[in-house]
Amino acid sequence: MGFKALCLGLFCALCASYIYITIPGNIEEYWKVIALFTVAKTCTFMDMCFENLGIMKHGDLISMIFSLDYTQPLSDENVTVTDTIFVDTPVRLYLPKRKSEIRRPAVIYIHGGGFCFGSFRQKAYDSLNRWTANKLNAVVVGLDYRLAPQHHFPAQFEDSFTAVKFFLQDKILRKYGVDPTRICVSGDSSGGNLAAAVTQQVQIDLEIKHKIKLQALIYPVLQIIDSCLPSHQENEHGIILTKDLGIKLVSSYITTDETVTQAMRRNQHMPLESRHLFKFVNWSTLLPKKYRKNHVYTEPVLGRHNYSLPALMDIRASPLLANDSQLQNLPSTYILTCQYDCVRDDGLMYVTRLQNVGVQVTHDHIENGFHGALLFMVSPPYLRLGLRIRDMYISWLDKNL
Known part of the structure; x- marks a missing residue:
């Protein structure tokens, strides 16, 4: 009995040391956020334990938890909801029931989840897309892409791009009554990465007749070549998303x-031949002074490893690596960033780079915001921050789409 008690005590101590969290004092709904963060860290810890014990593969537990939140394509009095396939990519369509004398705008939404988790079926994304369709009288397409680690880059990009390209065909736009001049591609987190990469590709693809009018990126992940930005350092133990x-x-x-x-933890994962790319993510020049603070820029250690990973230098994985002439082709852009977010500076640097080449950018920054809050705008958390992010995003779409 004594040995079992000792083991239990050690296990509890380990859990407590791992789950211990600190939350900034200005966070809205402080105790609700602490509860959410504690649950998230506990699930991550259990996932790690199950992986080390050989019970499950990494991420399997998290995927199971996510799947418990999945919804069915239920229509309501305002919107007809159906699940279908665009080429080989699953999508969920939201078609307003309101009569319209003219063709409707359209929003294509790409979900987040770190490229490894998530689906348009999640309650938060279903709610967001349903809300968008109803408020804007717009056709909304939520799309799912293949997930890592079962599928690696560029599968996620290819699925997203193929689905968007399919939707932009004249016959498909006519079928759903969409105005080809009023189409937006949106996404949050890793979905923001894919939305940015897809928009870049659509705008230069000569086979695609209709281009994107707007792109909206909510706390996007936009580069993977530098893992030591100020936001990485300041939010290393961040809320929901840690470094x-x-x-x-x-x-x-x-x-x-x-x-x-x-190697990425030590910022030593990039090859020697990538040196020229760091000018596109040099935060010492691209970040506003307010966010540089007293951090000192040091170039990452290059060429330490000899693995061959083309994804590390591919703009489809890191849209921030696009050169200025590529960025000039981009449409009006909305970017939302949060102060307490490990990837905050990706969005801030993209704002600067787009503004520098003359792209119209609207930037909302939430001083007490954190990564992933949009997922908690539905019950049971019903986080006010998530609802605020939703309303800021919808307001911008309403004015610009």
Whole structure:
């Protein structure tokens, strides 16, 4: 009995040390956020334990938990909801029931989840897309892409791009009554990465007749080449998304090689031939002074490893690596960033780069915001921050689409 009690005590101590969290004092609904963060860290800890014990693969537990939140395509009095396939990509369509004398605008939404988790079926995304369709009288397409680690880059990009390209065909736009001049591509987190990459590709693809009018990126992940930005340092133990978790998800996105994960933690994962790319993510010049603070820029250690990973230098994985002439083709853009977010500076640098080449950018920054809050705007959390992000996003779409 004494030995079992000792083991239980040690296990509880380990859990407490791992789950211990600190939350900034200005966070809205403080105790609700602490509860959410505690649950998230507990699930991550259990996932790690099950992986080490050989019970489950990494991420399987989290995927099971996510699937419990999935919804069915239920229509309501305002919107007809159906699940279908665009080429080989599952999508959920939201078609307003309101009569319209003219063709409707359309929003294509790409969900987040670190490239490894998530679906348009999640309650929060279903609610967001349903709300968008109703408020804007718009056709909304939520799309699912293949997930890591079962599928690596560029599968996620290819699924998203193929679905968008399919939707932009004249016959499909006519079928759903969509105005080809009023189409937006949106996404949050890793979905923001895919939305940005897809928009870049659509705008330069000569085979695509109709282009994107707007792109909307909510706390997007936009580069994987520098893992030591000020936001990485300040939010290393951030709310919901920690630096370590972010690196684990990104490395799973591009490879199964665990040495890449370790190298990314030390910011030593990039090859020598990538040196010229760092001018596109040099936060010492691209970040507003307010966010540089007293941090000192140091170039990452290059060429430490000899693995071959083309994804590390591919703009489809890191849209921030696009050169200025590529960025000039982009449509009006909305970017939302949060102060307490490990990937905050990706969005801030994209704002600067787009503004520098003359792209019209609307930037909302939430001082007491954190990554992933949009997922908690529905019950039971019903987080006010998530609802605020939703309303800011919808307001911008309403004025610009």
